[in-house]
Amino acid sequence: MSGRPLLNRRLDGLGTTIFAEMSALATATGAINLGQGFPDTDGPESVREAAVRALRDGRGNQYPPGPGIPELRQAIADHQRRFYDLSLDPDTEVLVTAGATEAIAAAMLALLEPGDEVIAFEPFYDSYAACIAMAGAKRVPLTLRAPSFRPDLDELRAKITPRTRLLLLNTPHNPTGMVLTAEEQSAIAALAVEHDLLVVTDEVYEHLVYEGTHRPIAALPGMRERTVSISSAGKTFSFTGWKVGWVMADSPLVSAVRTAKQYLTYVSAGPFQYAIAEALRLPDAYFDSFRADLRRKRDLLGDGLRAAGFEVYQPQGTYFITTDITPFGEKDAYAFCRALPERCGVVAIPNSVFYDDPDAGRSQVRFTFCKRDDVLDEAAGRLRHLAS
Amino acid sequence: MNARPLLNRRLDGLGTTIFAEMSALATATGAINLGQGFPDTDGPEEIREAAVRALREGKGNQYPPGPGVPELRAAISDHQQRFYGLSFDPDTEVLVTAGATEAIAATLLALLEPDDEVIAFEPFYDSYAACIAMAGAKRVPLTLRAPSFRPDLDELRAKITPRTRLLLLNTPHNPTGTVLTAEEQSAIAALAVEHDLLVVTDEVYEHLVFEGTHRPIAALPGMRERTVTISSAGKTFSFTGWKVGWVKAFSPTYWTRAA
């Protein structure tokens, strides 16, 4: 039927994500999947049992309140106070979403008009491009370049035009592991204030910073009233499948985002909201040992990748390592990743697909280290066959 | 900051749902809340315990596959066969969503271009207007009038223009309870085929028909390839808080391969 393409023009070319493609390859070949960022070990049993209790007590089995259950909103506000000394009104400044993914979509669909420009770091998390496109806005990439992946702030300044509506930040940054410094954040904040821009900041890896510290940009002077901060439980508590995320902002911004959010999913799963309300109150020991564990895994995989011959860009945060394949005489990350399962039984993700500028990331490949030690060891062992 | 309104123009006026407002009133006054459509008794214990088992066995605690777990897609496909004799390929023709609400949003955001027209029954479920607006399209209401709330099919025909992209149906219909008859469905299907329109049909109340029977419009001649059928578990199994919904539609590649 219908001569016209089914998918609208805005979403043209965004057909399947690289993760679907590479995970299918992993299944087909039985390769070790270091592609998509989800752990192979579930989070704390106490959190899982909190979800079981909620289910059995009948808490959250029916539509929870649109903005999220009060217990979770309070726990999110308390978490922001405990870790960052930020104060949020749980009733008007916190909104629970179906993962950070829905939070990003709702923020873009609420805050953007067609024709607006959004400046975002590239390589970018893949949903950014799609959500900006759905809003009819234009993505303006600010390229993070190897080996340091620091943002060039002069370039940022130069990219701001009268059409710029918002800056879309991500720190700690997926896939490069870059963590914005206090100086970079101040400079970015100053530009946002000077040009009266909104800032949306994706901080889902806030508890996975190995060098430096995470500091929400919303804490800087002049930023609070223009910043939408997004985070989620998936990475921090190792329950990526539960899809509990949240938005934190001044009340007018939360209202705007909620308007779009309430029509995207209306609410997200109730019992998990109760469980994450408990998770956010875990003692510091949980957060410390989670980070220490992942730092150790970072070093384990990093050493393995170096030994295998990759150029390794040490990540400051997240659970990803970006590498360069030039030492193997290879140039094309996508072709390399398609062949990798057959060559040595490992799946990775080509960063090149996360750039508008095809040259900037052409030879970069990303591996995740949120897997068991024996899996990381085995993957590193397999990758050593590459050089031979 | 920012002289410009925070919320974009498309979503202007769609701020809070009436359900939020009335539920807040219920809480404030202690009134019995017959406003929002969720049961005060949970669904079957065996279903709840299946969720507990999945949690404890570590099934689904990490990102499930994008289209949904294969077991659920197969079960959705089997359900369609069992109740309606319809066959959908679980791998290419079924998609699991975060409730019917996400299915509606994704369908409209995918299929509409700005300025397309969408004909939908009014009164309408509140997310329809918002999702059509987010897609930049235009809502064209077909009013269901008391006391019978039957759709006027001549009026429907008259509302179709060259800009009409899709018909958004809802049967059984919230809030009126109208269930489309076989004749009405045939007439609507004939118009969709004649004008080459897409049809999106929200059938979340498929198992709550008290008079007549529910029959998916996708089953009618010429409809399969143009119809996106949406349903969800919330109402059927009385677990509205779990947000498991789904989309069933034609996959051209699957049928080309099968042929």
Ligand SMILES: Cc1ncc(COP(=O)(O)O)c(C=O)c1O
């Ligand atoms: C930068 C970034 N943002 C958002 C997400 C998605 O988070 P959620 O699962 O909470 O939707 C991810 C997951 O990989 C991510 O890397």
Ligand SMILES: Cc1ncc(COP(=O)(O)O)c(C=O)c1O
């Ligand atoms: C017609 C209609 N469609 C969709 C929904 C939402 O379904 P879900 O909870 O699966 O998103 C409702 C809920 O009230 C509804 O009445």
